[in-house]
Amino acid sequence: MRRAHPVRRVLGELWLVALLVAVLLVATALAPSLYFPPLGEVLAAIARGFVDGPLLGHLAYSLGNLLAGLAIGAVAGVSIGLLLGMSELAHRVVDPALQLLRATPKVALIPLLVALLGLGAEPKIAIVALAAVWPILLNTVDGVRGLEANAVDVARAFQIPLGLRIRRVILPAALPQILAGVAIALSLGVTVLVVSEMYAATQGIGFSVLQSGRSFDIVGTWAGTIVLGVVGYLLNLAMLAVERRALHWHHGPLDGSTEERGARG
Amino acid sequence: MTTTAAPPTLHVDGLTMAYGASAPVFADVELTVAGGEIVCIVGPSGVGKTTLLRCLSGLLQPRAGEVRLDEARVSGPPREIGLVFQDYSRSLMPWMTALDNVAFPLQGRGVGRSERDALADAALAQVGLGHAASRYPWQLSGGMQQRVAIARALAYGAPILIMDEPFASVDAQTRLELEDLVLELRRTLGLSVVIVTHDVDEAVYLSDRIVVLAQSPARVVEVLDVELGAARDQLATRATAEFSRVRTAVLTHIREGTRPAGGS
Numbered sequence: 001m002r003r004a005h006p007v008r009r010v011l012g013e014l015w016l017v018a019l020l021v022a023v024l025l026v027a028t029a030l031a032p033s034l035y036f037p038p039l040g041e042v043l044a045a046i047a048r049g050f051v052d053g054p055l056l057g058h059l060a061y062s063l064g065n066l067l068a069g070l071a072i073g074a075v076a077g078v079s080i081g082l083l084l085g086m087s088e089l090a091h092r093v094v095d096p097a098l099q100l101l102r103a104t105p106k107v108a109l110i111p112l113l114v115a116l117l118g119l120g121a122e123p124k125i126a127i128v129a130l131a132a133v134w135p136i137l138l139n140t141v142d143g144v145r146g147l148e149a150n151a152v153d154v155a156r157a158f159q160i161p162l163g164l165r166i167r168r169v170i171l172p173a174a175l176p177q178i179l180a181g182v183a184i185a186l187s188l189g190v191t192v193l194v195v196s197e198m199y200a201a202t203q204g205i206g207f208s209v210l211q212s213g214r215s216f217d218i219v220g221t222w223a224g225t226i227v228l229g230v231v232g233y234l235l236n237l238a239m240l241a242v243e244r245r246a247l248h249w250h251h252g253p254l255d256g257s258t259e260e261r262g263a264r265g
Numbered sequence: 266m267t268t269t270a271a272p273p274t275l276h277v278d279g280l281t282m283a284y285g286a287s288a289p290v291f292a293d294v295e296l297t298v299a300g301g302e303i304v305c306i307v308g309p310s311g312v313g314k315t316t317l318l319r320c321l322s323g324l325l326q327p328r329a330g331e332v333r334l335d336e337a338r339v340s341g342p343p344r345e346i347g348l349v350f351q352d353y354s355r356s357l358m359p360w361m362t363a364l365d366n367v368a369f370p371l372q373g374r375g376v377g378r379s380e381r382d383a384l385a386d387a388a389l390a391q392v393g394l395g396h397a398a399s400r401y402p403w404q405l406s407g408g409m410q411q412r413v414a415i416a417r418a419l420a421y422g423a424p425i426l427i428m429d430e431p432f433a434s435v436d437a438q439t440r441l442e443l444e445d446l447v448l449e450l451r452r453t454l455g456l457s458v459v460i461v462t463h464d465v466d467e468a469v470y471l472s473d474r475i476v477v478l479a480q481s482p483a484r485v486v487e488v489l490d491v492e493l494g495a496a497r498d499q500l501a502t503r504a505t506a507e508f509s510r511v512r513t514a515v516l517t518h519i520r521e522g523t524r525p526a527g528g529s
């Protein structure tokens with residue numbers, strides 16, 4: 001049930017992908033066209049790109065920026081979310097501004113960030129952080145505000161100091177929501193990262209896809225695109241594994257046996 | 266246990282409490298619990314027992330009157346009180362094992378890891394859960410969760426225990442054992458205990474004094490001294506004439522108290 005379960009699940013999900021790959025392999029090999037080169041060639045290009053080509057370097061660069069941006073967004077989102085979730089006043093004052101900022105499409109900020117920070121990694125990290133912070137922040141606020149009165153009572157009755165209260169009561173209670181926010185941030189982050197790499201960059205997977213497209217290297221374009229898709233999928237799997245691990249206490253019937261005895265009123 | 270000092274006397278003076286703008290839940294409640302006493306509060310459901318305990322333990326601010334420990338006015342949860350909540354299952358942190366739940370208040374007091382784990386282990390053993398230390402609340406039955414909540418209050422080492430229907434969902438055998446544990450803690454550690462219970466027999470068996478709450482707004486309609494001595498036995502004590510005298514008196518007062526149109 002424990003170790004084998006996720007693996008079996010992945011296999012169970014992947015049969016369709018495998019089938020699709022097989023069909024594409026055959027179809028593109030039998031009827032090659034300019035825009036749909038044989039899948040075998042594309043896969044070979046990926047393999048080559050990973051062994052001695054630039055693909056690995058591009059991927060490492062992109063992943064590094066993605067994780068750095070996510071980390072910054074997560075730290076900022078959780079800290080600010082904690083503050084706003086714990087203070088009714090702060091929440092009331094800041095919430096309208098939050099809703100406005102959240103609704104602004106983050107990709108619109110890319111030209112500005114590039115102008116400010118140049119072509120290097122900084123604007124990429126900044127845009128990922130800017131995109132990631134919102135879902136994490138808003139989910140943290142929700143999670144913290146949803147804290148059960150009972151847990152608050154226990155912390156008060158036993159005089160748990162604030163730091164410990166945050167670390168062992170408030171954050172764990174909000175963790176399911178926070179991780180859900182991180183999962184959203186992850187997919188948003190990948191999107192804005194790739195867009196920013198296509199807008200102005202000298203490295204990265206997005207850059208490599210755009211560049212091979214511009215130089216009519218369709219095989220290379222497909223290679224980059226497929227790598228992107230697979231990486232996105234693997235990141236999601238990793239996210240699920242993290243959730244599963246961090247929320248193992250959450251899997252039981254939490255709501256069972258809590259019925260109040262005796263009628264009130 | 267880390268209890269050292271003798272329990273302060275708990276004074277309740279003219280205590281009145283209302284939620285928001287609604288009518289008072291109780292008014293002018295007077296109560297004194299001297300160090301080492303066991304006092305039970307009984308009364309019909311919804312009369313305000315939990316509300317009273319929440320005022321005693323500093324979780325709620327009363328409308329009028331005051332709660333004091335010796336001379337110190339209670340304005341927030343005091344260090345001297347260990348609380349067992351009525352809603353025991355939701356008062357455990359679902360992300361902590363039984364051991365961590367019990368050790369958590371000690372961690373809040375800055376007790377080191379190995380010491381607090383040892384204290385928590387001992388408290389779990391006292392409530393018969395030595396084997397379940399590493400389980401999460403959802404892996405425990407209702408009665409087991411309740412005992413974890415009791416162990417948490419015990420491990421906290423407060424000289425006054427306040428318990429809201431602490432034995433409501435444990436089996437009969439465990440219930441008798443936990444009642445005797447309360448008596449033993451009083452004997453060995455000199456704890457004061459305030460217990461809310463729906464079980465009149467349990468109230469008589471445990472108490473030095475029984476406080477009957479009734480009417481709306483609730484008030485103390487009767488205080489009964491229980492002259493059963495300190496040493497009690499589940500079979501012998503329940504068979505005494507004093508036991509049935511107090512039992513009858515409590516039941517009578519509960520019945521009269523719930524009749525419409527009592528006193529002022």
Ligand SMILES: Nc1ncnc2c1ncn2[C@@H]1O[C@H](COP(=O)(O)OP(=O)(O)OP(=O)(O)O)[C@@H](O)[C@H]1O
Binds near residue numbers: 262265314315316
């Ligand atoms: N948080 C609250 N806000 C408003 N009213 C409340 C609140 N908690 C309790 N009450 C009301 O106060 C009254 C007393 O409730 P309380 O929980 O103290 O009763 P109780 O004697 O403990 O009942 P039970 O034996 O069922 O546990 C009830 O009328 C209840 O509806």
Ligand SMILES: [Mg+2]
Binds near residue numbers: 429
């Ligand atoms: Mg109650």
